[in-house]
Structure formats: structure tokens, C-alpha cells
Amino acid sequence: MGHREDAVIVNTIVRQALVSAEEVMGANGLNAVLRLSGLGRFVNNLPPDNLEPGIQASEYARLNQAIEEFYGRGGRGMLRRIGKASFEYAINEQAALLGVAGTALKLLPQKQRIKFILNSMASALKKSNAQVEAWVDEEGETLAYIESSCAICHSRTSEKPICYLYLGSLGEAVKWATGKEYSIVETHCLAKGDDYCRFEVGEALDNDK
Numbered sequence: 001m002g003h004r005e006d007a008v009i010v011n012t013i014v015r016q017a018l019v020s021a022e023e024v025m026g027a028n029g030l031n032a033v034l035r036l037s038g039l040g041r042f043v044n045n046l047p048p049d050n051l052e053p054g055i056q057a058s059e060y061a062r063l064n065q066a067i068e069e070f071y072g073r074g075g076r077g078m079l080r081r082i083g084k085a086s087f088e089y090a091i092n093e094q095a096a097l098l099g100v101a102g103t104a105l106k107l108l109p110q111k112q113r114i115k116f117i118l119n120s121m122a123s124a125l126k127k128s129n130a131q132v133e134a135w136v137d138e139e140g141e142t143l144a145y146i147e148s149s150c151a152i153c154h155s156r157t158s159e160k161p162i163c164y165l166y167l168g169s170l171g172e173a174v175k176w177a178t179g180k181e182y183s184i185v186e187t188h189c190l191a192k193g194d195d196y197c198r199f200e201v202g203e204a205l206d207n208d209k
């Protein structure tokens with residue numbers, strides 16, 4: 001297993017990431033990290049909204065790393081916020097791709113709602129890019145989102161999981177589906193030698209009824 005060399009990110013997903021990063025970091029912050037990660041061609045120049053290959057997955061990973069390093073101790077929180085903004089962008093701009101338009105989740109139990117949105121995210125990513133391998137795993141009561149083609153950690157190595165942006169989008173997705181904050185923990189990461197990145201949905205964090 002591991003990352004494939006020729007992995008790419010399609011334009012609409014690059015666009016989603018850059019719009020979200022600008023929202024969180026401002027134009028100057030985004031431009032700085034674009035230059036630092038060798039993606040200066042996107043300064044004031046967003047990719048088009050289509051499914052053509054946009055950048056190499058390794059470039060996307062470098063962008064994530066640049067954001068983490070640029071903000072030092074605040075980097076991880078910044079990446080989570082960008083992930084959160086990415087899910088909001090997906091709901092607003094890519095609802096058709098996500099397949100969530102007109103769904104009535106209110107009548108479903110919490111767990112079914114979580115499963116629904118995680119499955120929607122996995123299939124949207126697979127629909128947008130045939131290289132993507134993502135799925136939802138259910139073990140007893142535990143739900144987890146898994147991707148064996150995760151681009152955030154492409155070509156990177158680390159002792160600990162590093163896909164913070166994913167934690168932000170998944171947390172926001174689960175919140176959208178349930179109305180509650182849930183803890184999401186990355187239990188496995190390709191960067192530390194695992195076969196995939198695995199994000200486990202934990203407990204609801206608030207007690208709102």
C-alpha cells in the first residue's frame with residue numbers, strides 16, 4: 001500500500017481548498033504559503049471549477065505542510081479551520097457532487113445521519129477522481145471514515161497522524177448532519193506507515209438535546 005506517485009487533485013477540489021484557505025488566512029497569508037509550497041502560479045489565480053487534474057497530490061501535501069509550519073503552534077488549528085471552511089464550501093457550492101440536496105435527515109437516528117454524510121463525502125471524492133479510495137467503516141457502534149489515497153500526507157512521514165485539515169472537514173460534516181459537535185480522532189495515518197488514514201467518530205461533545 002502507500003501513496004501512488006501519479007496521484008493528482010482535481011481542479012474543483014483545489015479551488016475548494018484555496019477559497020477556504022483564503023477565507024481563514026486572508027489573501028496575504030494564502031499567497032505566502034502558496035509561494036512557500038511552490039504553488040505561486042495560483043496567487044490571485046484560482047483553478048477553474050471542473051474535474052480536470054489540477055495539481056499533484058504531493059503539491060497539495062506540501063501546501064498543508066507549509067500552512068502548518070508558517071503558523072507554528074497555531075498551524076494545526078489553522079488547518080482544522082480550513083477543513084471546516086472546505087466542508088461549508090462543499091455544501092454551498094458542490095451540493096450536487098456531494099449528493100445532499102433535499103435530504104431529510106431529521107427523522108433519522110444520529111448514527112444514521114453520521115453514516116449518511118460520511119458516505120456522501122467518500123462517494124463525492126470518488127466521483128470527482130477515479131484515483132481516490134475512500135470508504136466508511138462500521139465496527140460495532142464505531143463509525144470511521146477511511147482514505148487510502150489521502151493527499152494531505154502524500155510523500156510525508158511523521159510519527160503521529162498529521163491530516164488536520166481532514167479532521168476539520170469531517171467534524172464540520174458530522175455537525176452539519178447531526179447538529180452536534182463530535183470528537184474526531186485520526187487513529188491511523190499513511191504518513192506513519194499505516195495502510196490508510198482513518199478518522200474515528202467519537203462522542204458528542206455537547207449535551208444539547
Ligand SMILES: [Zn+2]
Nearest residue numbers: 150153163197
Ligand atoms: Zn492522510
